[in-house]
Amino acid sequence: MLPLDPAAPTPLTEQIVQGLIAKIERGILAENARLPSVRGLARTLAVSPFTVAEAYNRLVAAGWIHAERARGYFVSARHAAGARAPARAPVDDAWLLSRVYEDQALDLPAGSGWLPPDWLFxxxxxxxxxxxxxxxxxxxxxxxxxxxxxxxxxxxxxxxxxxxxxxxxxxxxxxxxxxxxxxxxxxxxxxxxxxxxxxxxxxxxxxxxxxxxxxxxxxxxxxxxxxxxxxxxxxxxxxxxxxxxxxxxxxxxxxxxxxxxxxxxxxxxxxxxxxxxxxxxxxxxxxxxxxxxxxxxxxxxxxxxxxxxxxxxxxxxxxxxxxxxxxxxxxxxxxxxxxxxxxxxxxxxxxxxxxxDGHHRAHLERLRERLSEAQQRVGKRLGELGWSLFHQPGGGLFLWAEAPAGLDPAKLTRTAAAAGIALAPGRFYLPDGEDSRHFRFNVAWSDNSRLYGWLAAQQAA
Structure with a gap:
């Protein structure tokens, strides 16, 4: 039984989450132990099923428990009796990519998902x-x-x-x-x-x-x-x-x-x-x-x-x-x-x-034109360096390009970060985080000679 205090400042959902984590850490809920159903625990605790479902979702997201279709929720092995393993690799990869983009030292975010400030309204x-x-x-x-x-x-x-x-x-x-x-x-x-x-x-x-x-x-x-x-x-x-x-x-x-x-x-x-x-x-x-x-x-x-x-x-x-x-x-x-x-x-x-605003339409027209022109220039520069384009869009932010043979995508990404350049390797965009030789390029940021000089130097090394 989980002691809940409706008068406490901590929301009931969080009380359930912390209560179950404590039981898992102390070994009261062992590895692969089956948890009560959402409705069953809701009846026991006298709370709504939505409150329990939200608590279970948070525990799944944190890796404490896992769901098995048509069977229910179970304690995850990696968290049984206090084991504290990191989240699975694809989630970590996504957060790692976010952290790379937040680093102010990376002043050329060639793989980012946003426009430069002076391109915006x-x-x-x-x-x-x-x-x-x-x-x-x-x-x-x-x-x-x-x-x-x-x-x-x-x-x-x-x-x-x-x-x-x-x-x-x-x-x-x-x-x-x-x-x-x-x-x-x-x-x-x-x-x-x-x-x-x-x-x-x-x-x-x-x-x-x-x-x-x-x-x-x-x-x-x-x-x-x-x-x-x-x-x-x-x-x-x-x-x-x-x-x-x-x-x-x-x-x-x-x-x-x-x-x-x-x-x-x-x-x-x-x-x-x-x-x-x-x-x-x-x-x-x-x-x-x-x-x-x-x-x-x-x-x-x-x-x-x-x-x-x-x-x-x-x-x-x-x-x-x-x-x-x-x-x-x-x-x-x-x-x-x-x-x-x-x-x-x-x-x-x-x-x-x-x-x-009467200027909004003109802003969009200028933005589309700038992106279309940048698409052509960036695609041409990458092609000259031996990168293969998946597709040449007529507009938009992105190009998806495959690195030339001989370049290690992971090493290229790390070396770029050391040079203040944020690249976006393809494995971040694949469901299983599998290896990929592709990179995402944001044409607004990648229309920059510094990027191509650096890429050429890596290919020549």
Missing amino acids: EDGVRSALRQLAKAPGEQLTRYGHPQGLPELRQQLQWRLALRGIEAPAEQIVLTHGASQGLDLAIRLLVKPGHTVLVDAPGYSTLLAALQSHGALIRGVPRTANGPDIAALAELASRHRPVAFFTNSALHNPTGTSTTAQTAHQILKLAERHDFHVVEDDPFADLLASPSPTLASLDGLDRVIYLGSFSKTLSPALRLGYLAASPALSARATQLRMAAGLTGSEILDACVLAMLS
């Missing part, structure tokens, strides 16, 4: 903040709407309609960046032990989040036209996934975009094998012309659509959005409130002011 941010400073005091001090500022969601309804996506404002939930949108989608669809499909290569932060949640991850190879449909069909038939997470436009890290024909095939497979599709689309505003989306073809039936403002306005704003069916968007709102009540109405209002 700084003037728009300053103008929006000046407007906000004149707002009524109530707007600056109150809690926001559970789904986010209604006026911004109405603006998004109109913008999504231009992409062919019918998403009423009440089916849009604002999020703390696209990352919270992914987290909400995972919590909506995935339980520990469920199988999910992802792009391979794919978004490294998503891989870490899914693994933390206890999901079984299977990678769908990426082609120049989007996910490999034959591989997707085979994996869906064999593993019966609950969801497929895919980055549709200007894919991270390959720069590819899913064609209309491929999108149709994905949705047919989703219906045949009864899984949802989470369409992560943070780069949509960087497309020179709108392309078909899974959400526009599906009508938000099986598709959860995610977007972000970080890539084009400012990462500091940390604002994104989720659009889904009425039932899923309502549930996403509940999960969002459980995690942090409401969002920031100040940030919502700031983004609304920026989108309404």
Whole structure:
């Protein structure tokens, strides 16, 4: 029995987590011991099943316990009787990559996922903040709407309609960046032990989040036209996934975009094998012309659509959005409130002011043009050094390039860091962290002669 104190400042979920950790450390719960079911423990402790499920999810993420499909939760061997082993390698790799990018000594982040400051909409941010400073005091001090500022969601309804996506404002939930949108989608669809499909290569932060949640991850190879449909069909038939997470436009890290024909095939497979599709689309505003989306073809039936403002306005704003069916968007709102009540109405209002700014459209046009030009220059320079491009995008942030024979990717990454250059090796983007000779290059940062001089020196050594 776990002693809980509802009057204590420590949340009940955390009390359950710490109580079970103490029992594992003292050996009271032995290796491979089966834990009570979520509902069983909830009845015993007189708490909600949601509280116990959240505690179990945290323990799975920390490696104390693991889930076995259709069997339940068990104490992990590495944590039995006080053993404290590190988390599995792919999660560590994702965090290591994040730490590398945070190091201020790495002044040339050639593999990063963000734009240089002078490429972003700084003037728009300053103008929006000046407007906000004149707002009524109530707007600056109150809690926001559970789904986010209604006026911004109405603006998004109109913008999504231009992409062919019918998403009423009440089916849009604002999020703390696209990352919270992914987290909400995972919590909506995935339980520990469920199988999910992802792009391979794919978004490294998503891989870490899914693994933390206890999901079984299977990678769908990426082609120049989007996910490999034959591989997707085979994996869906064999593993019966609950969801497929895919980055549709200007894919991270390959720069590819899913064609209309491929999108149709994905949705047919989703219906045949009864899984949802989470369409992560943070780069949509960087497309020179709108392309078909899974959400526009599906009508938000099986598709959860995610977007972000970080890539084009400012990462500091940390604002994104989720659009889904009425039932899923309502549930996403509940999960969002459980995690942090409401969002920031100040940030919502700031983004609304920026989108309404007459200079926003011109900013996007200049940004697309600069990225397109940088794509060509970076691709040419890498090719001259013997690097092989997976695909030459017409725009967007990324190029996916294979290193010439004779270069050790791990050594190249370490040597680059010593020289103040942050590279992004391919293994960070693969579900199992397998070896890869590919690297992700951010063309905005990689359009720099210093990078190519350094690469040439490494190849000559």
